[in-house]
Amino acid sequence: MNVLKNGFLVLPEGVFCGDLVLDGTKIIQVGGTYEARIDDNVIDVTGKYVFPGFIDAHTHMQCWTGMDWTADSFETGTRAAACGGTTTIVDYATQDKGMTLPEALDEWHKRADGTCTANYAFHMAIADWNEQTKADMQAMRDAGVMSFKTYFAYDHLRLDDAQTLEVLEYIRDIDGVLCVHCENGTLVNELQRRMLAAGITGPEGHPMSRPAACEAEAISRLCYLAELADARINIVHLSSALGLEAVRAAKARGKVKMDVETCPQYLLLDDSRYLESDFEGAKYVMSPPLRKPHDIEVLRRAVCDGEIDTIATDHCSFNLHGQKDRGIDDFTHIPNGGPGVEHRPGLIMTSFENRLGVQDFARLMSEGPARVFGMYPRKGVLRVGSDADVTVWDPSVTWTISEKNQHQNVDYTPYEGFEVHGRPAYVFVNGELAVVDGEPTGVKPGAYVKR
Numbered sequence: 256m257n258v259l260k261n262g263f264l265v266l267p268e269g270v271f272c273g274d275l276v277l278d279g280t281k282i283i284q285v286g287g288t289y290e291a292r293i294d295d296n297v298i299d300v301t302g303k304y305v306f307p308g309f310i311d312a313h314t315h316m317q318c319w320t321g322m323d324w325t326a327d328s329f330e331t332g333t334r335a336a337a338c339g340g341t342t343t344i345v346d347y348a349t350q351d352k353g354m355t356l357p358e359a360l361d362e363w364h365k366r367a368d369g370t371c372t373a374n375y376a377f378h379m380a381i382a383d384w385n386e387q388t389k390a391d392m393q394a395m396r397d398a399g400v401m402s403f404k405t406y407f408a409y410d411h412l413r414l415d416d417a418q419t420l421e422v423l424e425y426i427r428d429i430d431g432v433l434c435v436h437c438e439n440g441t442l443v444n445e446l447q448r449r450m451l452a453a454g455i456t457g458p459e460g461h462p463m464s465r466p467a468a469c470e471a472e473a474i475s476r477l478c479y480l481a482e483l484a485d486a487r488i489n490i491v492h493l494s495s496a497l498g499l500e501a502v503r504a505a506k507a508r509g510k511v512k513m514d515v516e517t518c519p520q521y522l523l524l525d526d527s528r529y530l531e532s533d534f535e536g537a538k539y540v541m542s543p544p545l546r547k548p549h550d551i552e553v554l555r556r557a558v559c560d561g562e563i564d565t566i567a568t569d570h571c572s573f574n575l576h577g578q579k580d581r582g583i584d585d586f587t588h589i590p591n592g593g594p595g596v597e598h599r600p601g602l603i604m605t606s607f608e609n610r611l612g613v614q615d616f617a618r619l620m621s622e623g624p625a626r627v628f629g630m631y632p633r634k635g636v637l638r639v640g641s642d643a644d645v646t647v648w649d650p651s652v653t654w655t656i657s658e659k660n661q662h663q664n665v666d667y668t669p670y671e672g673f674e675v676h677g678r679p680a681y682v683f684v685n686g687e688l689a690v691v692d693g694e695p696t697g698v699k700p701g702a703y704v705k706r
């Protein structure tokens with residue numbers, strides 16, 4: 256047994272001092288005092304917080320995104336995730352045009368199986384909505400995929416409104432959830448054309464061509480479609496105050512079943528970053544783009560007021576040198592996305608330390624994603640019988656994020672120089688000790704999570 260002695264156990268009912276006992280891949284005791292035996296592995300975690308392992312429900316590992324391959328593989332990405340305290344990712348398996356959904360799922364299993372330090376589940380992104388795809392939806396559900404994604408932007412991926420409505424109806428029938436990339440792609444294309452015509456070719460053209468109105472309009476449209484179909488939706492990577500207004504309007508109508516995700520970049524970084532010299536602004540080219548300080552303030556308040564259900568990263572890493580710099584003469588050729596899977600727990604716990612408590616962190620980064628994406632209570636809670644995914648957080652350590660000390664396989668971090676309060680002292684994945692003091696032990700206990 257692994258015995259974590261005398262920690263602050265972060266439970267939905269409160270924070271209690273006691274022992275947590277892991278037997279193989281499961282939790283067998285939560286709280287109280289455990290009488291250790293000679294062959295037990297006892298770790299004193301006095302003064303440390305014991306969280307259910309954090310879950311990042313939005314990543315893109317080892318993925319072709321239309322312009323390039325992401326820099327992190329499942330191997331490097333899940334190792335980095337675990338080093339930061341994340342024990343499960345939910346990655347976007349993506350159907351290319353001409354591919355069936357089972358083919359796409361097989362392909363993602365080939366990329367991930369046997370290589371992962373953290374657990375992994377898959378959403379399925381649908382790019383080719385045809386008769387075969389419709390016929391394969393139930394097979395996805397049977398294979399453990401209960402969440403799907405469609406896009407309103409990106410020409411190689413996006414579906415039109417009629418197709419989106421039909422996807423929603425299928426998803427309702429299999430009791431799934433549809434995650435949607437909410438940006439109006441037609442508008443984005445037109446605004447990009449206007450920027451380039453006006454001679455704006457640098458990274459600053461990226462946010463100018465994707466204003467918050469593009470997000471808000473798409474969110475509003477999606478909510479009406481979901482109401483028509485009576486299907487559950489997930490608004491991913493919410494980035495703007497205007498987008499939040501669209502969410503609130505839909506919630507006020509009271510008809511839509513909806514959860515809302517945002518990401519650290521939209522809670523911490525503003526659009527002045529696009530003006531960094533020497534093309535460094537390209538580091539922040541992700542969609543939706545970074546917004547104004549006012550948006551950050553509004554979204555942070557929404558997190559504190561319980562309007563946001565989950566915080567994920569949208570980890571989609573590209574190197575600045577050799578990948579993003581292909582767009583040096585035209586910002587529309589900069590691969591979209593940024594890294595974050597390693598740093599989310601530290602960033603969120605530090606930047607909200609005076610506004611949220613440890614139970615809130617567990618809710619937003621573990622319990623919430625487990626509930627929304629069909630993993631609760633197997634994951635997302637410290638409970639007898641739940642999986643032995645545990646993050647022991649040492650609040651006494653202060654350290655600084657840098658490209659030099661990260662495990663993400665990418666040549667920068669958007670959070671360079673950010674001072675973090677706290678670090679994972681121990682991370683267990685399926686009962687195996689995967690990380691000590693923020694460094695990997697070298698094991699790869701990550702398993703596929705059938706949901």
Ligand code: URP
Pocket residue numbers: 315436540541542543569571591592593
């Ligand atoms: O820029 C981003 N976010 N790239 C990843 C794909 C997506 O839109 O989620």
Ligand code: ZN
Pocket residue numbers: 435436437491492542
């Ligand atoms: Zn997206």
Ligand code: ZN
Pocket residue numbers: 313314315569571
């Ligand atoms: Zn994404």
